[in-house]
Amino acid sequence: MPHAVQRRPLRADAQRNYDRIVSAARDVFARDGAEAALKEIARQAGTGSATLHRLFPSRRALLEAVFHDRVEELCAMAARRAEESEPGPALLAWLADLNAYASASRGLAASLLHGSRDADLLEQNEGCQAMITDAARELLRRAQQAGAVRPGVRAEDLLALVNAISLATEQHGDDEQAGRLLDIAIQGIQGRAA
Amino acid sequence: MPHAVQRRPLRADAQRNYDRIVSAARDVFARDGAEAALKEIARQAGTGSATLHRLFPSRRALLEAVFHDRVEELCAMAARRAEESEPGPALLAWLADLNAYASASRGLAASLLHGSRDADLLEQNEGCQAMITDAARELLRRAQQAGAVRPGVRAEDLLALVNAISLATEQHGDDEQAGRLLDIAIQGIQGRAA
DNA sequence: ACCTGAACACCGTTCAAGT
DNA sequence: ACCTGAACACCGTTCAAGT
Numbered sequence: 001m002p003h004a005v006q007r008r009p010l011r012a013d014a015q016r017n018y019d020r021i022v023s024a025a026r027d028v029f030a031r032d033g034a035e036a037a038l039k040e041i042a043r044q045a046g047t048g049s050a051t052l053h054r055l056f057p058s059r060r061a062l063l064e065a066v067f068h069d070r071v072e073e074l075c076a077m078a079a080r081r082a083e084e085s086e087p088g089p090a091l092l093a094w095l096a097d098l099n100a101y102a103s104a105s106r107g108l109a110a111s112l113l114h115g116s117r118d119a120d121l122l123e124q125n126e127g128c129q130a131m132i133t134d135a136a137r138e139l140l141r142r143a144q145q146a147g148a149v150r151p152g153v154r155a156e157d158l159l160a161l162v163n164a165i166s167l168a169t170e171q172h173g174d175d176e177q178a179g180r181l182l183d184i185a186i187q188g189i190q191g192r193a194a
Numbered sequence: 195m196p197h198a199v200q201r202r203p204l205r206a207d208a209q210r211n212y213d214r215i216v217s218a219a220r221d222v223f224a225r226d227g228a229e230a231a232l233k234e235i236a237r238q239a240g241t242g243s244a245t246l247h248r249l250f251p252s253r254r255a256l257l258e259a260v261f262h263d264r265v266e267e268l269c270a271m272a273a274r275r276a277e278e279s280e281p282g283p284a285l286l287a288w289l290a291d292l293n294a295y296a297s298a299s300r301g302l303a304a305s306l307l308h309g310s311r312d313a314d315l316l317e318q319n320e321g322c323q324a325m326i327t328d329a330a331r332e333l334l335r336r337a338q339q340a341g342a343v344r345p346g347v348r349a350e351d352l353l354a355l356v357n358a359i360s361l362a363t364e365q366h367g368d369d370e371q372a373g374r375l376l377d378i379a380i381q382g383i384q385g386r387a388a
Numbered sequence: 389a390c391c392t393g394a395a396c397a398c399c400g401t402t403c404a405a406g407t
Numbered sequence: 408a409c410c411t412g413a414a415c416a417c418c419g420t421t422c423a424a425g426t
Binding site: 231232233243244247 | 417418419420421422
């Protein structure tokens with residue numbers, strides 16, 4: 001668990017608020033999207049808005065907390081794909097997993113998987129984004145070694161592409177198109193002789 | 195000019211406000227991005243905020259007005275590329291044009307080029323988006339006929355991809371990555387034997 | 389016809405006051 | 408230690424009142 005976040009335990013009531021907020025955030029994000037009102041989340045959680053801001057210093061921190069479990073699943077899935085299939089197919093299958101997840105969550109996880117570089121968010125990079133990038137890097141390394149994916153492609157590129165596709169098709173709401181775009185991306189990373 | 199918008203002329207003072215708002219919007223969008231505050235634009239234009247909302251019923255309408263000239267340039271560029279080069283290279287060159295424009299405007303035009311399906315925006319579809327889609331469709335048709343691009347790819351996919359890449363790398367702010375992603379997309383649309 | 393600015397219902401964030 | 412809700416400075420949008 002190289003990326004588990006070290007945190008001293010919260011006082012009992014703080015922990016209760018933490019859980020309530022994450023639970024409310026799950027619902028409200030699902031209903032209103034990633035730009036949902038934080039005040040609404042605090043309201044739904046029955047907590048003061050300042051409590052939310054203390055426990056989660058940024059919108060991103062809250063999103064990380066909400067999607068942490070699913071990101072772990074995706075990492076576990078990466079390991080399983082690597083065991084079950086040859087390097088090339090393993091990567092492609094996992095990209096499909098990633099895309100399914102991204103479009104199922106209506107692009108919610110997009111900002112997580114790809115991430116930004118806002119100054120105050122640098123420390124958060126040890127969270128979901130690092131986990132998923134590591135998983136992608138390992139699958140990609142094997143696929144490139146096997147010649148199934150052309151060199152020059154980076155793990156960050158793969159995440160950015162899936163992220164980009166789900167961002168762009170989210171507003172548009174066209175799942176078929178998302179499929180075609182992923183197809184194009186997959187064709188694009190494969191070696192000429194694949 | 196199949197897509198020119200028919201509008202009866204505005205009264206002199208209304209036209210003056212219209213121009214001032216577009217000019218202010220150009221500056222403020224460039225400074226603050228596509229989510230800039232409309233009230234700030236009205237302020238900068240020296241007009242009441244209600245005037246802005248009457249003249250431009252949606253944020254998108256204002257963006258269309260601001261970027262209309264550049265979109266026309268892109269369409270003209272498409273015609274020139276088609277004249278100057280063979281079908282395959284013409285399309286690829288134009289995609290590079292499109293990408294250069296998108297990243298130069300820091301993803302500002304993204305929502306324009308790709309568009310959404312919000313109910314109240316349907317009539318706007320006769321604007322920039324339709325112009326650019328027509329231009330892309332013609333270049334793509336020729337490239338596909340020449341076998342340079344595999345069938346199944348649609349004009350909307352190309353716009354969505356460039357849009358997606360510029361959206362995703364805008365937050366990230368990484369131009370090198372944008373280049374790699376466009377490369378992947380271009381590889382992805384080409385026929386196997388290209 | 390067109391314009392204005394106050395009014396309304398919201399935000400995100402912070403801070404004094406409480407327990 | 409932790410929580411709360413009012414306070415602050417903003418939004419987008421609308422509407423009465425003006426010219």
